[in-house]
Amino acid sequence: MSTAHQTAGPFWHLIDFPEWADLLRADGPNAGAQGERITLQGTVTDGDGALVTDAMIEIWHADPEGRYDGAFQGFGRCGTDAEGRFRFTTIKPGPVPGRGNTLQAPHVQIAIFARGLLQHLTTRLYFADEPLNESDPLLSLVPSERRCTMIATPVIPGTWQLDIRLQGGAETVFLDI
Amino acid sequence: MSDPIPYARAIPGTQPPLDSPSYGSTHKRAPRQEPIRAPLTLTEATSPRFALPSHADMSVVEGHAAMGERIIVAGRVLDEGGSPLRGSMVEVWQANAAGRYHHARDQHDAPLDPHFQGQARVFTDDEGWYRFTTIRPGAYPWRNHHNAWRPTHIHFSLFGQGFAQRLITQMYFPGDPLLPLDPIFLATADEEARNRLVAKFDLDVTQPEFALGYRFDITLRGPSATPFEEGHA
Numbered sequence: 001m002s003t004a005h006q007t008a009g010p011f012w013h014l015i016d017f018p019e020w021a022d023l024l025r026a027d028g029p030n031a032g033a034q035g036e037r038i039t040l041q042g043t044v045t046d047g048d049g050a051l052v053t054d055a056m057i058e059i060w061h062a063d064p065e066g067r068y069d070g071a072f073q074g075f076g077r078c079g080t081d082a083e084g085r086f087r088f089t090t091i092k093p094g095p096v097p098g099r100g101n102t103l104q105a106p107h108v109q110i111a112i113f114a115r116g117l118l119q120h121l122t123t124r125l126y127f128a129d130e131p132l133n134e135s136d137p138l139l140s141l142v143p144s145e146r147r148c149t150m151i152a153t154p155v156i157p158g159t160w161q162l163d164i165r166l167q168g169g170a171e172t173v174f175l176d177i
Numbered sequence: 178m179s180d181p182i183p184y185a186r187a188i189p190g191t192q193p194p195l196d197s198p199s200y201g202s203t204h205k206r207a208p209r210q211e212p213i214r215a216p217l218t219l220t221e222a223t224s225p226r227f228a229l230p231s232h233a234d235m236s237v238v239e240g241h242a243a244m245g246e247r248i249i250v251a252g253r254v255l256d257e258g259g260s261p262l263r264g265s266m267v268e269v270w271q272a273n274a275a276g277r278y279h280h281a282r283d284q285h286d287a288p289l290d291p292h293f294q295g296q297a298r299v300f301t302d303d304e305g306w307y308r309f310t311t312i313r314p315g316a317y318p319w320r321n322h323h324n325a326w327r328p329t330h331i332h333f334s335l336f337g338q339g340f341a342q343r344l345i346t347q348m349y350f351p352g353d354p355l356l357p358l359d360p361i362f363l364a365t366a367d368e369e370a371r372n373r374l375v376a377k378f379d380l381d382v383t384q385p386e387f388a389l390g391y392r393f394d395i396t397l398r399g400p401s402a403t404p405f406e407e408g409h410a
């Protein structure tokens with residue numbers, strides 16, 4: 001039996017290190033990493049559409065070659081601000097091998113922790129311009145009308161937006177892995 | 178490349194539900210739709226490794242002892258298969274002895290302690306052991322219902338070998354009279370699963386003339402017993 005999850009509560013900022021939202025920071029593990037520099041941003045809202053201003057978002061993604069065992073550490077952590085926004089700076093991941101010799105479209109794993117979440121939520125961010133989205137093994141499990149909740153759209157070149165809705169209309173697709 | 182072995186899914190009742198009627202903050206935050214059951218891939222079977230300094234003693238800040246009862250907390254981090262997690266980062270945070278967090282949003286009318294920050298980071302050794310020194314935290318009120326108080330607890334954040342093992346939980350103290358009243362603790366239906374969140378007083382962890390010791394072991398998800406059950410999806 002695995003240990004029960006418990007909410008991160010409202011005071012998780014004691015383990016918030018704001019610089020971790022910049023995966024390319026000069027004194028971090030990826031200083032000088034080569035690749036297409038991108039910004040990932042969005043807001044978190046609840047079932048009333050109210051901004052969630054006390055959530056902790058973590059991301060985990062592959063390097064531009066689709067590897068997790070290279071030098072690049074695709075991990076970031078960012079709190080939502082007073083407008084419910086999060087924002088990461090990183091490099092764009094490449095396609096990642098899937099199960100059974102399949103190929104997954106480039107994606108970013110997202111974990112959401114907050115007061116009121118007794119277990120964290122898991123979802124993914126995909127990129128709207130990727131032809132591989134059409135054949136992605138995970139996206140194909142998601143009802144087509146809900147796939148858009150996992151696909152980020154470009155705001156300006158290099159800046160991708162994905163809003164997370166915890167509950168209600170256009171609720172984000174969450175994953176059980 | 179061979180496919181990663183899926184992690185076992187939780188035994189029903191041993192994890193808290195997202196929607197918990199007696200915990201008010203879940204009402205507007207718990208998703209209404211069932212999650213999509215997805216296969217384990219490299220993305221979830223790999224995890225960050227952290228080359229960061231440890232900070233294992235919360236009981237002293239700049240040479241000054243924090244107020245309160247000094248304690249030691251130690252335990253092992255294993256997976257459900259019994260394998261120790263080596264080099265895993267364990268982050269902990271907590272309220273001070275008076276029940277107040279060193280945090281701008283905590284407005285509880287209890288004193289702050291300039292010599293207590295309430296945050297530590299340690300790494301497990303080759304046998305999965307972690308250990309830190311701190312101050313026994315105080316209970317604090319919250320607004321969930323009339324006269325609601327959180328039992329004394331320490332927040333724990335852990336990384337395993339796969340991002341799907343990621344865990345944030347809370348450690349409670351034995352004999353706390355607030356435990357049978359706490360909606361967060363009680364949200365997990367299975368009594369044994371709840372009791373595993375309660376540390377045990379341990380004379381072996383206790384250090385003579387220094388501090389009482391508590392043992393708190395943590396189990397992350399382990400390999401599924403039937404690895405081919407969900408090999409294709």
Ligand SMILES: [Fe+2]
Pocket residue numbers: 009011272327330332
């Ligand atoms: Fe707390």
